[in-house]
Amino acid sequence: MESAFSSADLSAIWLTFKLAAVVTVILLLIGTPIAWWLARTPSWWKGPVGAVVALPIVLPPTVIGFYLLVAMGPSGPLGALTQAMGIGLLPFTFAGLVIASVFYSLPFVVQPLQNAFEAIPERALETAATLRASARDTFFSVVLPLAKPGFLTASVLGFAHTVGEFGVVLMIGGNIPDKTRVVSVQIYDHVEAMEYASAHWLSAGMVVFAFVVLLALYTLNPTGKRK
Amino acid sequence: MIQARFDLSYPGFALHAELQVFAHGVIALFGPSGSGKTTLLRCIAGLERTPNGALQVKDEVWQSGENFLPVHRRPLGYVFQEASLFPHLSVRRNLEYGLKRIPPEQHKVQLEQVVEWLGLSKLIDRTSPAGLSGGERQRVAIARALLTSPRLLLMDEPLSALDTASKREILPYLERLHSELDIPVIYVSHSLDEVARLADQLVLMEQGRVIASGALNEMLGRLDLPTAHLDDAGSMIETSVADHDEEYHLTRLDFSGGSLWVSRVEHAIGSRVRARVLARDVSIATVAPQGSSISNILAARIDEIRDEGPDRVNLRLSVGSGQMLLSRITRRSRDQLNLTIGMAVYAQVKSVALIA
Numbered sequence: 011m012e013s014a015f016s017s018a019d020l021s022a023i024w025l026t027f028k029l030a031a032v033v034t035v036i037l038l039l040i041g042t043p044i045a046w047w048l049a050r051t052p053s054w055w056k057g058p059v060g061a062v063v064a065l066p067i068v069l070p071p072t073v074i075g076f077y078l079l080v081a082m083g084p085s086g087p088l089g090a091l092t093q094a095m096g097i098g099l100l101p102f103t104f105a106g107l108v109i110a111s112v113f114y115s116l117p118f119v120v121q122p123l124q125n126a127f128e129a130i131p132e133r134a135l136e137t138a139a140t141l142r143a144s145a146r147d148t149f150f151s152v153v154l155p156l157a158k159p160g161f162l163t164a165s166v167l168g169f170a171h172t173v174g175e176f177g178v179v180l181m182i183g184g185n186i187p188d189k190t191r192v193v194s195v196q197i198y199d200h201v202e203a204m205e206y207a208s209a210h211w212l213s214a215g216m217v218v219f220a221f222v223v224l225l226a227l228y229t230l231n232p233t234g235k236r237k
Numbered sequence: 238m239i240q241a242r243f244d245l246s247y248p249g250f251a252l253h254a255e256l257q258v259f260a261h262g263v264i265a266l267f268g269p270s271g272s273g274k275t276t277l278l279r280c281i282a283g284l285e286r287t288p289n290g291a292l293q294v295k296d297e298v299w300q301s302g303e304n305f306l307p308v309h310r311r312p313l314g315y316v317f318q319e320a321s322l323f324p325h326l327s328v329r330r331n332l333e334y335g336l337k338r339i340p341p342e343q344h345k346v347q348l349e350q351v352v353e354w355l356g357l358s359k360l361i362d363r364t365s366p367a368g369l370s371g372g373e374r375q376r377v378a379i380a381r382a383l384l385t386s387p388r389l390l391l392m393d394e395p396l397s398a399l400d401t402a403s404k405r406e407i408l409p410y411l412e413r414l415h416s417e418l419d420i421p422v423i424y425v426s427h428s429l430d431e432v433a434r435l436a437d438q439l440v441l442m443e444q445g446r447v448i449a450s451g452a453l454n455e456m457l458g459r460l461d462l463p464t465a466h467l468d469d470a471g472s473m474i475e476t477s478v479a480d481h482d483e484e485y486h487l488t489r490l491d492f493s494g495g496s497l498w499v500s501r502v503e504h505a506i507g508s509r510v511r512a513r514v515l516a517r518d519v520s521i522a523t524v525a526p527q528g529s530s531i532s533n534i535l536a537a538r539i540d541e542i543r544d545e546g547p548d549r550v551n552l553r554l555s556v557g558s559g560q561m562l563l564s565r566i567t568r569r570s571r572d573q574l575n576l577t578i579g580m581a582v583y584a585q586v587k588s589v590a591l592i593a
Contacts, residue, residue: 133321136284139308140315141335142385147309151334155325 014211021188022196023215029104029192030172033111037119037168038161040112045123046153060124064117071114075181078110082182102184107192110182111172119168126160127153159231166227170220239264239389239421243280243290252276252287252445260295260389260421262437265453267426267464273445274425275318278391281423282315283308294389312343314382314420316392320374322366328377329361335385345386346418354417355380355410372403376410383418390422396431411435429464430590433457433473433513439464458561460543460551465563470551471515472563478504490589494557495535499589510591516551516563518587523574525583533586537562539578542571552576554584562586 015023048060066074081088082100089099100106130153138148154161176194183190185199193212200209241256252273258264266274279285281292283299283306292300299306314335322331332348352358355376366374375395382390395411396404408431415422415435426432432439433453440450441462449462457464457472464470476490476497486501490512497512504510526534537554540561545551550571552564562584576582 133317133319134323136308137315137317137321137323138334139284140282140313141381142309142338143334144307144309147338152323152325 016208018187018191019193019196019208019212022191022193022212025104025188025190026173026192026194029107029111030169032108033115033172034119034165034169036108036112037115038165041116041119041123041164041168044116045120046127048120048124049127063120066114067117071175071177072181074114075110075178078106078113078178079181082106082109101182102186102190104183104189107179107183107190110178111175114175114178115168115171118171119164122160122163122167123157126157126163129160130156162231163227166223170223174216174220239281239294239423241277241281241290241292243277243285243287243292245276245280245285245287245290250276250445252280254280254442254445254447256440256447256450258438258440258450261419263415263422263424263435264438264440265424265426265432265436266440266442267429267432268442270427271444272442274427274442275393276445277442277447278393278423278425281389282313282391283311284315297388312385312388314385314387314390316375316379316382316390316395318394319398320366320371320378322369322374322377322381324366326366328357328363328366328369331366331377332357332361332381332384335381339385343386346383348384351380351383354413370403371399372406375399375403375407379410379414383414383420387420390420392422392424394425394427397427408434429467429469429471430513433471434511454561458553458563460541460545460553460563465516465543465551466545468517469515470563470565471513471518472561474512474514474560474562476510476512478502478506478508478510480506490591492557492560494537494560497533497535497586497589499591502591513590514562514586515588515590516565518589519554519562519564520585520587521552521564521566521570521574521576522583522585523576523580526585529585531585531587533589535562535584535586537582537584539576539580539582542576542578544568554582556584 044063048056079101080086083089084099092098092100100109134152134156135148138152143151174194179190179192179195185191185195193216197209197212200212239256239258239260243252243254245252254273254277266277268274276285280287280290286305290300298304299311323334326334336348352361357376357380360369360373360377363369366377369377379395396407399407412435424435436453438450439453439456441448441456441464443463449456454473456462459465474492476492478488479491479496480489481501487498488502490497490499490510535556537556539552540555541553543551545565548568549565550568552566554562554564556562564584
């Protein structure tokens with residue numbers, strides 16, 4: 011049997027994983043403080059900020075992609091900034107894809123983290139403070155370990171959701187081999203070219219990947235089963 | 238001294254508390270629920286931040302004007318109502334959590350020592366606090382707080398979440414800490430029994446205010462305070478174990494006002510114990526009773542008489558030097574016996590509870 015995946019397919023798979031990994035790391039870094047703030051703030055802004063973070067869940071990816079394209083374009087504010095910094099324009103680059111994906115997958119990371127943080131009783135934080143732990147110390151010695159299942163869920167969902175995106179990629183990334191052509195776009199190309207066998211291999215691979223990841227998440231994560 | 242002043246208001250609750258107590262022994266914050274005991278304790282810990290509050294513990298200012306020492310910089314231990322052990326840490330790591338966060342030169346107690354005091358040697362190797370009983374969890378929490386070598390120990394009704402058996406299990410440990418450690422303890426309680434058993438000073442709270450504070454016995458003897466109106470109002474007498482009567486299974490406790498016979502206790506002769514006598518268990522006779530089944534009869538003098546409702550009066554009696562008893566009798570008995578202040582009477586004590 012010939013190799014199931016062409017070199018273009020393998021390159022798309024590699025690019026997809028690279029994108030998802032980078033996006034997941036960035037999302038954990040910016041999602042953690044956002045989720046912590048949302049979980050603990052008494053501020054009136056909690057509602058509006060929570061709603062903004064959740065927007066990508068309900069909006070069509072093309073809408074997000076469209077606005078990001080405009081913002082990152084030559085006359086958009088982000089575009090003006092990146093040009094002024096000498097980076098050039100971000101649309102149709104890997105960096106642009108990363109930024110778009112971060113927006114698109116943000117709720118899938120923030121919401122599990124927020125739930126995990128909300129489940130930590132205020133009392134645990136107070137106890138740590140009376141035992142001489144500073145806020146930062148408490149975060150690393152109490153909050154992180156207690157929120158571990160939440161971080162696992164957030165990472166897996168952020169990663170898997172980025173792997174599965176299509177609309178935003180098309181709007182922002184286009185279809186440039188090795189730069190922005192991820193698996194979902196590659197499948198679309200195969201179908202357009204009537205290469206159904208290749209489309210099958212990649213699609214089935216995605217199904218298996220998604221299933222295995224979610225299975226691992228649900229079996230390894232003991233959320234809600236503690237006695 | 239511990240001096241504090243806090244003002245705090247929430248919808249439906251306001252704290253305007255001024256506190257001034259000696260920084261040694263056990264200081265009980267006592268009052269009905271909703272009187273602000275826990276809030277005052279949280280203010281002292283810094284868990285509640287009040288604008289314009291003031292707090293000085295011995296020679297250290299913890300709060301004054303804009304200065305506010307954050308909780309984690311205050312050398313205090315805090316025991317919450319429920320044990321609040323970290324579920325992700327083993328029992329040993331829970332104990333070490335605070336210990337590891339203070340510089341070694343500040344260690345005044347060793348892990349092994351505290352483990353022994355609180356009877357934790359069988360529990361310390363548990364990998365998780367999940368399987369511990371309520372009493373065991375609270376003992377671990379107390380040990381964990383002590384291991385930070387605090388200069389002030391704050392306890393918020395540490396027994397209230399426990400059943401009677403666990404309470405009985407843990408009280409001796411608390412008494413032991415009291416005698417072995419020279420750390421002032423502020424102890425929130427709504428049980429007069431616990432207070433009489435543990436406290437040296439009593440701070441009474443009502444509706445967010447400190448209404449009186451002072452030495453335990455002085456406070457328990459004040460008929461004008463709400464403690465005198467409680468069903469279990471009474472006095473505490475410091476006694477020493479004088480004799481055991483093996484035949485009748487009794488123990489004699491001596492104090493300056495005489496002797497009290499109680500059911501045989503295990504304490505060695507000479508040991509100090511606190512005896513608690515409830516006002517409702519003390520009746521009065523003007524002549525030495527004869528042929529009475531009550532064996533504890535003390536010569537006393539009436540110091541104060543105060544009406545307690547439409548039918549009853551409270552009496553404060555002095556017995557011996559500086560010891561006092563409360564007695565609650567009917568108003569009719571007072572009038573029939575013509576009881577007046579200064580009168581010499583006999584106090585018949587129906588029952589004595591031994592509380593240490």
